[in-house]
Amino acid sequence: MRIVSYNVNGIKARLPRLIEYLTEEQPDVVCLQELKASDETFPEADIRAAGYGAIWYGQKGFNGVAVLARGIDPIERQRGLGGEPEDEHSRYLEAEVDGVVIASIYLPNGNPQPGPKFDYKLRWIDRLRARAAELLAEERAVVLAGDYNVIPNDDDVFSVRAMQSDALMQPESRAGYRALLAQGWTDSLRTRFPKGGVWTFWDYQAGAWQRDAGFRIDHLLLSPVAADRFVDAGVDKGHRGREKASDHAPTWVRLR
């Protein structure tokens, strides 16, 4: 079972690339982020025609997450996180697919920092951690897949100096991510490439792709039961280099 996390940066603009990805790679599950589309404008028919069932949690203009499954409809478990009822951002969608619990996560970017956006990011990490603890208590296979907007370690970025004041690698952001892992989650890509140097995002600006100036912010965390089934993890980097590509590459884990 191959599970993908893919920040598409606008599902309308990316639809040809997404359909192409589904057709070529035939992944079992795809967690999408940054749909930038309302519920009403989600391209359900195109995705279904490509052989995938889908659930989605949209928002006009920005945010938006979805879970796609090949040949079946994901069963929705939860949309949004608890702890902040006034929060209307579409950033969390939890489903069950073939007995595995899978969440599509779009953690707030948090720039500029310091400031209210950064505070929101840190609160959101705490809220995610609360949900993650509940999921661990179920003692079943769970995959938390998404754009975490956290660069976990210095070897997860092309240049520490270039990014040092960015919300993505502030000590508070990293501490929140580490505290999540400390609950008992396994960072699948880190397990596969323990020395780092693997990127999932390359900025559109300043020739970042051409210079391979990227970093790792898309993560697939495994519960202990899921980690026992770990086979492999990777980044479909080739899809980042295509015409009209997202600035994120599809990132995946394979489970037995």
Added chain:
DNA sequence: ATGGCTTAGTTCCTAAGA
């Protein structure tokens, strides 16, 4: 040095992204 692209909505500029 907050620039340098890209997307979407409030469109021919602004906000947001990372």
